[in-house]
Amino acid sequence: QKEVEQNSGPLSVPEGAIASLNCTYSDRGSQSFFWYRQYSGKSPELIMSIYSNGDKEDGRFTAQLNKASQYVSLLIRDSQPSDSATYLCAAGGKLIFGQGTELSVKP
């Protein structure tokens, strides 16, 4: 059974801080990894994709992938209250999702 695991949170950070979200996956054959943001009652919205070991930066977001450790992370710099949502880690072609980490950014 292919699994994606996330620390469930909730994670609470003050405005302007760095939020760190983590994810592990079980399928060593996975080549594609994604972070989606999901507001309550809404659909998943793509934040980042990453395919190679190392870091990938896009604005305030940095995704990190370590295939040897089967580990993916997302850093959100200068967190804003509007970043408050559930962040979903997903892996693979048919996406296998983690249960999501709820992030709360306090003003």
Place this chain on the structure above:
Amino acid sequence: EPEVTQTPSHQVTQMGQEVILRCVPISNHLYFYWYRQILGQKVEFLVSFYNNEISEKSEIFDDQFSVERPDGSNFTLKIRSTKLEDSAMYFCASSERVAGALAKNIQYFGAGTRLSVL
């Protein structure tokens, strides 16, 4: 900006009835997917569809479920005889997914259809 469109946004049905959920994928995309999310639970893969046939399906996608691309734009999910446990958000997604080009595997999700089975 192109987007995946789903209708209806909310469907209420009686147990045992058939429902059809509709999706219009992004126009140049080749792969289509259905996912579901039961309230408070993780998003689960149901089925992927390419070149007018199912390419992969999960254990959830049993004989009660079927998918179809009836014309050049619509992609539908049919549940033949709904059960209480089918109540969930159903998301359609699409991707370009060109072979060998991982970056084209990005899946874009529609807003979802909330299915309520009474």
